[in-house]
Amino acid sequence: MKAAFLYIDKAKHMGIENVARPACGAGDVLLKVNVCAICGTDGRIYQGTKDVTKGFIPQIRGYGEGRFIIGHEIVGTIEKIGSEVGSPDYGIGDKVILVTSVGCQKEECRPCREGNHNMCRNNHPIGYYYPGGFAEYILVQDAAVKQGAIIPVPRGCPVSDEHLAMVEPLSCVVNGQDYLDISKGEYVTIVGAGPIGLMHGLLAKSRGAKVILAEYSPVRLSKAKEFGFDYYITSRDTDLVKAVLELTDGEGTDVGIVACSVNKVAQELLRAMAMKGRLSFFAGFPKENSVLKLDGNIIHYKEVSIYGAFASNRPQFKEALRLIVSGKVSMDRIVTDVFPLERITEAMEKMLDKEGDALKVVIRP
Numbered sequence: 001m002k003a004a005f006l007y008i009d010k011a012k013h014m015g016i017e018n019v020a021r022p023a024c025g026a027g028d029v030l031l032k033v034n035v036c037a038i039c040g041t042d043g044r045i046y047q048g049t050k051d052v053t054k055g056f057i058p059q060i061r062g063y064g065e066g067r068f069i070i071g072h073e074i075v076g077t078i079e080k081i082g083s084e085v086g087s088p089d090y091g092i093g094d095k096v097i098l099v100t101s102v103g104c105q106k107e108e109c110r111p112c113r114e115g116n117h118n119m120c121r122n123n124h125p126i127g128y129y130y131p132g133g134f135a136e137y138i139l140v141q142d143a144a145v146k147q148g149a150i151i152p153v154p155r156g157c158p159v160s161d162e163h164l165a166m167v168e169p170l171s172c173v174v175n176g177q178d179y180l181d182i183s184k185g186e187y188v189t190i191v192g193a194g195p196i197g198l199m200h201g202l203l204a205k206s207r208g209a210k211v212i213l214a215e216y217s218p219v220r221l222s223k224a225k226e227f228g229f230d231y232y233i234t235s236r237d238t239d240l241v242k243a244v245l246e247l248t249d250g251e252g253t254d255v256g257i258v259a260c261s262v263n264k265v266a267q268e269l270l271r272a273m274a275m276k277g278r279l280s281f282f283a284g285f286p287k288e289n290s291v292l293k294l295d296g297n298i299i300h301y302k303e304v305s306i307y308g309a310f311a312s313n314r315p316q317f318k319e320a321l322r323l324i325v326s327g328k329v330s331m332d333r334i335v336t337d338v339f340p341l342e343r344i345t346e347a348m349e350k351m352l353d354k355e356g357d358a359l360k361v362v363i364r365p
Contacts, residue, residue: 001018001019001020001021001135001136001137002016002017002018002135002136002341002342002365003016003017003019003063003069003134003135003136004016004069004071004134004135004341004344004363005017005063005067005068005069006045006046006067006068006069006070007066007067008066008067008068009066010048011046011047011048011049012046012047012048012345012348014046014344014345014348016341016342016344019063021136021137022061022131022137022138022139023139024079024080024081024082024139025082025141025142026082026083026084026085026142027082027084027085027141027142027145027146028082028085028139028140028141028142028145029078029080029081029082029085029088029139029140029145029150030078030079030080030081030137030138030139030140031074031076031077031078031079031096031098031137031138031139031140032076032077032079032136032137033074033075033076033133033135033136033137033138033365034075034076034077034095034161034364035074035075035161035162035164035165035338035362035363035364035365036071036072036073036074036075036132036133036134036165036362036363036365037073037162037165037166037168037169037335037360037361037362037363038071038073038347038348038351038360038361038362038363039071039072039073039168039169040194040195040196040351042070042071042072042127042348043348043351043352045070046070046348046352047352059129059130059131060124060129060130060141061130061131061139061141062130062131063131068131068132069127069131069132069133069134069135070127070128070132070134071127071132071133071134071135071363072098072100072125072126072127072128072132072133072168073133073165073166073167073168073169074097074098074126074127074132074133074138074165074168075095075096075097075153075161075164075165075167076095076096076098076133076138077093077094077095077096078090078091078092078093078094078096078150079092079137080092082142082145085145088150089152090150090152094152094153094155095152095153095157095161095164096150096151096152096153097150097151097152097153097164097167097168097317097321098126098133098138098140098144098149098150098151098168099117099126099144099147099148099149099150099151099312099313099314099317100118100125100126100127100168100311100312101117101118101120101123101125101311101312101313102117102123102124102125102126102129102130102143102144102147102149103116103117103118103120103122103123103124103147104120104121104122104123104124105117105143105146105147109121109122115313115314115315116313117147117313117314118175118310118311118312118313119310124143125311126138126140126144126149130144133363134341134344134363134365135341135365136341136365147314148314149314151314151317151318151321153321153325154325157325159324159325161364162331162335162338162362162364163324163331163332163334163335164321164324165335165360165362166199166320166324166331166334166335166360167317167320167321167324168312168317168320169195169196169199169360170199170203170320170323170324170329171312171316171317171319171320172196172309172311172312172316173196173199173200173203173282173320174203174312174316174319174320174323175309175310175311175312175313175316176200176257176280176282176307176309177200177203177204177207177280178316179278179280179307179309180255180257180278180280180307181278182204182207182208182209182254182255183207183208183209183254184207184208184209185208185209185210186209186210186254186255187209187210187212187247187248187251187252187253187254187255187274188200188201188204188209188210188211188212188253188254188255188256188257189211189212189213189214189244189253189255189256189257189269189272190204190211190212190213190214190256190257190259191214191215191235191240191256191257191258191259191260191262191265191269192214192215192258192259192260192265192283193213193214193215193217193220193221193223193224194220194259194260194359195334195359195360196259196282196283197213197215197224197257197259197260198213198224198227198333198334198359199329199334200257200259200282201213201224201227201229202227202329202330202334203323203329204255205229206323206328206329209255210230210231211229211230211231212229212230212231212232212233212244212247212253213227213229213231213232213233214232214233214234214235214240214243214244215232215233215234215235216234216235216236216260217236217354217355218234218236219354219355219356219357220354221234223357223359226333227333231247233247235265240265240268240269240272241268241269241271241272244269244272245272248274251274251275252272252273252274252275252277252302253269253272253273253274253277254274254276254277254278255277255278255279255280256269256270256272256273256277256278256279256280257279257280257282258279258280258281258282258283259282259283260283261283261284261285261286263285263286263289263290263292266281266285266292266294267292267293267294267295270294270295270298270299270304270306271295271298273298273302273304274302275302275303276302276303276304276305277302277304277305278304278305278307279304279305279306279307280306280307280308280309281306281307281308281309282309284310294306331360333359334359334360335359335360335362336357336358336359336360336361337350337351337358337360337361337362338361338362338363338364339361339362339363339364340363340364340365341363341364341365344363347361347363348361
């Protein structure tokens with residue numbers, strides 16, 4: 001098979017190789033990769049600004065030290081099912097989605113016991129610890145199979161593979177909004193008009209919210225206006241707090257979502273919260289500068305709740321799949337570009353160009 005390898009000797013070093021197709025063991029499932037979308041984290045790995053190579057050891061049943069197959073926003077077709085895979089709800093030829101996080105699955109592990117494998121301290125994600133989807137085939141290894149990482153797409157589903165690849169990022173958005181209890185008519189302010197911020201807006205809009213989207217880049221804000229949200233703020237030229245208060249008649253926003261890795265935004269959005277507001281720190285912050293200066297009296301006197309969100313679990317994948325298949329949340333404007341595997345470096349660069357017109361970029365091996 002052809003596979004795109006990330007080499008860790010220097011930044012932005014990727015190449016296509018012909019390697020043996022993975023052998024399907026008794027507890028494994030082999031998939032032909034239909035598509036695999038590029039995540040922002042994939043871009044940071046490519047740039048060399050994020051290390052997920054686990055101390056430079058080879059990926060388990062991988063392809064040798066110093067090179068990795070990444071990619072975790074995967075849609076595939078089942079090619080082979082191991083002889084010991086018991087009573088699955090999928091068969092050869094079925095289209096499936098893969099849950100990214102693979103926990104330790106030990107009884108003493110509370111997150112795994114509760115189904116929150118994304119919170120397991122020994123989480124081994126597909127596309128990081130296990131070889132990922134930027135290849136013609138991917139082996140779903142026994143630990144992932146046992147956990148239930150394979151989710152079948154409804155047969156006859158008319159949604160394109162490129163749009164189905166958005167199940168993974170949308171599942172993360174579902175996780176973030178599960179805490180926020182968004183109600184019809186509430187103001188939801190999202191800062192950051194990248195693909196995740198836009199998905200937050202689409203999901204909040206589907207729940208009847210009035211969506212305020214703030215973005216620093218005029219190019220990204222112009223693209224975001226195609227989505228038809230209620231209000232837009234150019235945060236480069238506007239005081240964010242003042243603008244939100246004006247739009248909400250001085251009450252503040254009921255829900256705030258930080259969808260960019262900027263400390264100042266988190267601190268400012270807290271000041272724009274309404275009474276009993278809910279604030280989500282959805283994006284992570286730079287490791288070298290992750291400490292925030294927050295006004296504790298706002299939290300105290302306004303009874304503001306602050307939540308974090310990281311990755312997603314299987315039920316949230318299933319909910320994201322339902323939302324996309326039903327058309328309740330459309331990916332029509334989210335997926336902007338599709339590239340063949342051989343042009344993955346070009347695809348990475350296009351996704352990373354924050355002043356360009358790309359949102360979600362998908363690889364079709």
